[in-house]
Amino acid sequence: MPKVLIIGYGSSLRGDDNIGCHVAQMLEQQYRDDPDVRVIGAHQLTPEMAEDVAGSEFVLFLDAAVGTDAGNIKQTTVTPRPGPLSFGHHMDPALLLAAAMDLYGSVPRAQLLTIVGAAFELGDGLSPVVVRQLPELFEQAHAIVESNRRSVAQLLRH
Amino acid sequence: MPTLTIDPVTRIEGHSKITIMMGDDGEVQDAHFHVTQFRGFEKFCEGRPFEEMPALMARICGICPVSHLITSAKACDMIMAVTIPETAEKLRRVMNLAQIVQSHALSFFHLSSPDFLLGFDSDPATRNIVGLLQRDPKMAREGIRMRQFGQQIIQWLGGKRVHPGWIVPGGVSEPLTVERRDQILATIPEAIAITLRTLTGFKGQIENFREEIRTFANFPTLFLGLAKPDGGLALYKGWVRVIDSTGETVADHLNPLDYQEFLGEAVEPWSYLKSTYYKPMGYPDGIYRVGPLARLNLAKRCGTPLADAELAEFRELERHTVLSSFYYHYARLIEMLFAVERIQSLLRETDILSKHVRAHASPNNPEGVGIMEAPRGTLIHHYRVNEDGLITHANMIIATGHNNLAMNRGVLQVARHFVRGEKIEEGMLNRVEAVIRAFDPCLSCSTHASGQMPLHLELRDRDGELLDEVWRG
Numbered sequence: 001m002p003k004v005l006i007i008g009y010g011s012s013l014r015g016d017d018n019i020g021c022h023v024a025q026m027l028e029q030q031y032r033d034d035p036d037v038r039v040i041g042a043h044q045l046t047p048e049m050a051e052d053v054a055g056s057e058f059v060l061f062l063d064a065a066v067g068t069d070a071g072n073i074k075q076t077t078v079t080p081r082p083g084p085l086s087f088g089h090h091m092d093p094a095l096l097l098a099a100a101m102d103l104y105g106s107v108p109r110a111q112l113l114t115i116v117g118a119a120f121e122l123g124d125g126l127s128p129v130v131v132r133q134l135p136e137l138f139e140q141a142h143a144i145v146e147s148n149r150r151s152v153a154q155l156l157r158h
Numbered sequence: 159m160p161t162l163t164i165d166p167v168t169r170i171e172g173h174s175k176i177t178i179m180m181g182d183d184g185e186v187q188d189a190h191f192h193v194t195q196f197r198g199f200e201k202f203c204e205g206r207p208f209e210e211m212p213a214l215m216a217r218i219c220g221i222c223p224v225s226h227l228i229t230s231a232k233a234c235d236m237i238m239a240v241t242i243p244e245t246a247e248k249l250r251r252v253m254n255l256a257q258i259v260q261s262h263a264l265s266f267f268h269l270s271s272p273d274f275l276l277g278f279d280s281d282p283a284t285r286n287i288v289g290l291l292q293r294d295p296k297m298a299r300e301g302i303r304m305r306q307f308g309q310q311i312i313q314w315l316g317g318k319r320v321h322p323g324w325i326v327p328g329g330v331s332e333p334l335t336v337e338r339r340d341q342i343l344a345t346i347p348e349a350i351a352i353t354l355r356t357l358t359g360f361k362g363q364i365e366n367f368r369e370e371i372r373t374f375a376n377f378p379t380l381f382l383g384l385a386k387p388d389g390g391l392a393l394y395k396g397w398v399r400v401i402d403s404t405g406e407t408v409a410d411h412l413n414p415l416d417y418q419e420f421l422g423e424a425v426e427p428w429s430y431l432k433s434t435y436y437k438p439m440g441y442p443d444g445i446y447r448v449g450p451l452a453r454l455n456l457a458k459r460c461g462t463p464l465a466d467a468e469l470a471e472f473r474e475l476e477r478h479t480v481l482s483s484f485y486y487h488y489a490r491l492i493e494m495l496f497a498v499e500r501i502q503s504l505l506r507e508t509d510i511l512s513k514h515v516r517a518h519a520s521p522n523n524p525e526g527v528g529i530m531e532a533p534r535g536t537l538i539h540h541y542r543v544n545e546d547g548l549i550t551h552a553n554m555i556i557a558t559g560h561n562n563l564a565m566n567r568g569v570l571q572v573a574r575h576f577v578r579g580e581k582i583e584e585g586m587l588n589r590v591e592a593v594i595r596a597f598d599p600c601l602s603c604s605t606h607a608s609g610q611m612p613l614h615l616e617l618r619d620r621d622g623e624l625l626d627e628v629w630r631g
Contacts, residue, residue, distance in 0.1 A: 012217045013202075043220025047268050048305040082284065102291035103299060122202045 002038035004149055005052055005108075006031075006141075008062035009042045016117025016130050019137070020062035026138050027145065036149065045091040053096055054104035058148040061093045061112040062141060070118035071129045073137055075144070078110040109148065113141055176590060178573045186577050189570040190426075191562070191594060203552040208237055208521060208543050211552075213323050215539065221264065221600055224257035224312060225532035226539070227325045228394075232528030233539045234327030237547075239522035245512040246329030248504050251394045252342075253315050253325065254530070255497040255504075258393070259349070260308025261533035262450070262490040262497075265598040266356070267301025270487055273592055274363055278370065279585040297359070300352045304494070307349045311501070314338050329516035339505050349498045350464065357468060357491045367484065373575040374593045375483035375568025378403030380436055380446035381455045382560065384531050385410070389458030391465075391496060393531040399456055400436060400446065405478040409438070414529040417538055421555065433562040434555060445567065448535025448560040449597065450489035455479040460492070462499035468492045483568055483596045490598075521547040534598055535560050558599040568593045 008024025010017040021041040031037035040052065053059055061078065080101050081094035091099075093112050101107040115137050118127035126134070181187040199218070206214065211234060215226040228250050235242055242250075272285045275293050284292070291298040315338070316324035324331050364371070384392035385399035398412035398420070412420055422437040422444065435444035446452075460466050469492055475485065504510065525542040535557030542551040572593045576586045 011220075013199075013214075043217075043223075046220070046264065046305065048302050048309060050302065051306075082289065099291065102295070103302065122199060 002036050003057040004037045004145055005056035005059045006037065006039045006062065006145065007042065007045070007049065007053075007059065008040070009044055010064050011043060013122060013124055015119040015121055015123050015125065016115075016127050017064050017120050018124070019064045019115055019117065019126060019130055019134075022126065023062050023134070023138055023141055027141060030142065031145075037145065045093065045096050047091065047096075047099060049096055050099040050103050053108060053110075054100035054106040056108045058151075059093075059097075059108050059110040060141060060144055060148075061110065063093075063112065063114050064117040064120075065114040066120075067116040070116050070127070071133045072116045073133065073140060074114050074116075075140065076112045076114070078112050080107055111144055111148075113137070113144065176569060176594075178569075178577060178590070180577075184579060186570070186573045189566065189573045191566050191569050200552040200554065203541075203549050206549050208234055208526075208541060208547045208549055209327055211539075211541060211549065212325060212327065216323070219600060222257060222261050222532050222534070224253050224316075224325075225530065225537050228254055229528040229530050229532070229537045229539045231325050231327055232395075232530065233526040233541050234528070235517075236526030236528070237521050237523050237541065237543055238327055238517070238519040240328055240517035240519050242329040242517050243512070243514045245333070245509050246515040246517075247394070248507060248510055249315065249330050249334060249515065250325055252501050252504050253312060254394060255501050256308045256311035256315075258308075258497045258533050259494050260305050260312070261598075262494045263301055263304035263308065265533075265595075266487055266490050266494075267297070267304065269598070270592070270595055271297065271301070273588070273595075274360070274367070274487075278588045278592060281584075285588070297356070300356065304349060304352055307345055307498075310345070311342055314341060326516065328518055331516065333513045333515045334511055336511060339510065343502065343505055346498060346502045350495070353491060353495045353498060354464065357495065360488060360491060361471075364488075369575075370589065370592070371482045371484045373572055374589075374596055375564055375571060376481050377567065377571065378481060379564055380408060380439070380444065381452035381479065382436065382446045382448050383453045383456045383536055384529070385456055388461075390461035391453060391457040391459070391493075393453075395530065398529075398536070401456060401479065403479055403481060405455070408436075414538065415527050417527065417529070417540070417555070423555070423559075431562050432559050433566075434560050435563060442563055445563040446560065447483070447564045448557055449486065449533075450493050451480060451483065451486045452535065453531060454489045454492060460496040462496050462503065464499055465492055465496035468495060483564070483593065486596045486598070521545075525551075532557050534558060534600055556600075558597070561597045561599065565594055565597050565599065568597075 006024055006027050008020035008022070010020045012018045012021060024039050024041045028039040031039065040049070065074065078093045078097060080098035082098045093110060097107050097110055115130060115133060118129040177190045178186055179188040203211065203214065212227050212230040215230040216223040218226050272290045276285045276289050315334070380400050380402055382398065382400050384396035386392040386396040398414055399407065400409040400412070402408050409420065420437050422435050422441060423432040424435060424441045425432055435441045436446050437444060454469060454472060460469050472480065472488060472492060521543055525540070528539040530537055537557055538555040540553045541549055544550050569590060572589050576589045
């Protein structure tokens with residue numbers, strides 16, 4: 001099982017909402033020959049991903065965010081947190097980690113990297129603000145993966 | 159008039175909320191299930207080559223992309239004026255059945271079973287999949303297994319779990335291999351065993367929910383869905399049949415191509431989700447329901463042995479048709495069982511490995527209508543094209559829209575029974591949510607929005623002053 005899991009998620013028809021999948025695809029290219037890194041692009045987080053999450057040492061979630069400061073990139077540590085369900089079909093990273101822990105008895109370290117989108121209207125392109133920030137977002141995501149890959153390797157050596 | 163508002167705040171603004179209007183006597187007067195996300199998807203499609211539509215439509219939703227994919231491909235088949243190869247139709251059916259399993263599994267195991275196992279009055283912080291895991295880890299794992307069963311088949315057939323592109327206008331792009339067929343067949347016994355266990359468990363609990371059964375959108379309506387000559391459960395193709403609440407046929411052999419003659423779409427100022435109704439009875443008297451409950455009410459039999467035995471028991475619930483929307487959950491389990499059995503029988507047919515799986519043609523018709531049964535109900539895609547095959551008009555009637563009138567009336571019925579006074583009580587909120595959950599509405603599909611749906615509930619007096627407020631999520 002790959003040690004590092006990258007999950008980019010969002011609707012590919014809602015403009016900047018697709019940024020998570022977009023960066024996930026870029027990372028997939030980067031790591032396509034690396035057996036220790038697995039990349040998933042998804043419309044939304046769903047319960048069965050708990051198995052993939054539980055089998056990883058580190059998970060990077062990539063998502064869009066809503067806010068007034070379009071283009072702002074934010075990195076957050078994710079910890080397991082049970083939460084209520086509504087009548088929607090969505091899960092969030094913290095709930096997915098909680099499911100992984102309770103289902104499979106294992107929870108990886110996890111980070112959520114988000115960028116505030118500027119346009120979520122129907123369309124399959126990214127807004128200019130987000131496009132300008134794309135290299136920076138990719139670099140940050142790449143650095144997070146590299147850093148955690150090294151720490152996973154160190155842990156395994158010890 | 160005091161107003162009680164349950165208002166989801168979404169990552170993308172809009173989406174939906176529930177408003178309950180209280181009278182001066184403290185009794186509920188009216189209720190609305192609002193969907194406020196703008197629905198402009200049809201305009202977005204104009205100008206696209208028709209061949210692109212299935213792949214584009216599959217991106218509407220992460221839960222039921224296969225329904226949109228197949229329905230769109232069927233509309234395109236008609237534009238091309240082709241009859242697709244029999245094997246291609248069977249393979250499309252397999253993928254659709256796999257999607258019904260994974261979608262129903264999400265609805266039953268992950269969204270609704272916490273209500274059944276933990277109770278409608280339990281703490282919402284634990285009434286979720288994690289609470290379910292703690293209370294009944296075996297059931298939670300089996301729910302995951304059923305999701306994986308459906309998702310895995312979709313991935314094996316289509317190459318991707320979420321937005322597979324294998325289904326194309328004219329059929330499917332690749333034939334099935336022996337290895338893939340055998341891989342799928344090997345997963346069938348476990349899926350059947352899990353579904354039967356879950357059905358047994360659910361039936362054993364029904365007596366605990368008499369009040370919910372009585373009040374969860376339990377009223378006479380029409381039921382609408384696809385039908386076929388042998389009376390079997392029709393999911394992929396057929397004509398449209400409408401029955402009333404006593405099971406009498408109101409209309410039969412309706413041609414899906416004429417859907418605009420028998421289905422009306424009403425627009426209410428408080429929702430972007432259109433309310434469809436059966437036109438000959440007018441609006442809102444033409445209220446009807448679609449989806450698993452409607453399909454089982456419409457069908458004489460499922461067509462597979464285990465599901466038929468369960469359907470016979472289901473029929474014993476009420477004298478004629480089953481009216482309580484609480485039983486959507488029960489119907490989903492029977493459909494899951496049918497879907498698994500039917501996948502097995504389709505894969506055992508001798509021509510399932512045939513290499514002839516696609517018909518090719520240019521546009522030959524100026525328009526096409528695709529119709530089939532999605533997990534939540536009848537799904538219709540209607541396209542018109544110009545001489546170059548570019549889309550000039552698109553219309554989609556989504557299952558959640560068919561049920562919109564019934565969901566609104568269901569919220570009102572539950573609110574009248576459970577909402578009391580000026581305080582928001584957890585059990586009341588849970589049940590208002592749960593009646594909507596019974597229909598399993600897909601707001602991604604119906605409004606093409608996305609995002610989380612935490613809830614905001616407000617209780618206001620006649621002057622608009624806030625009396626009580628609850629945030630959830």
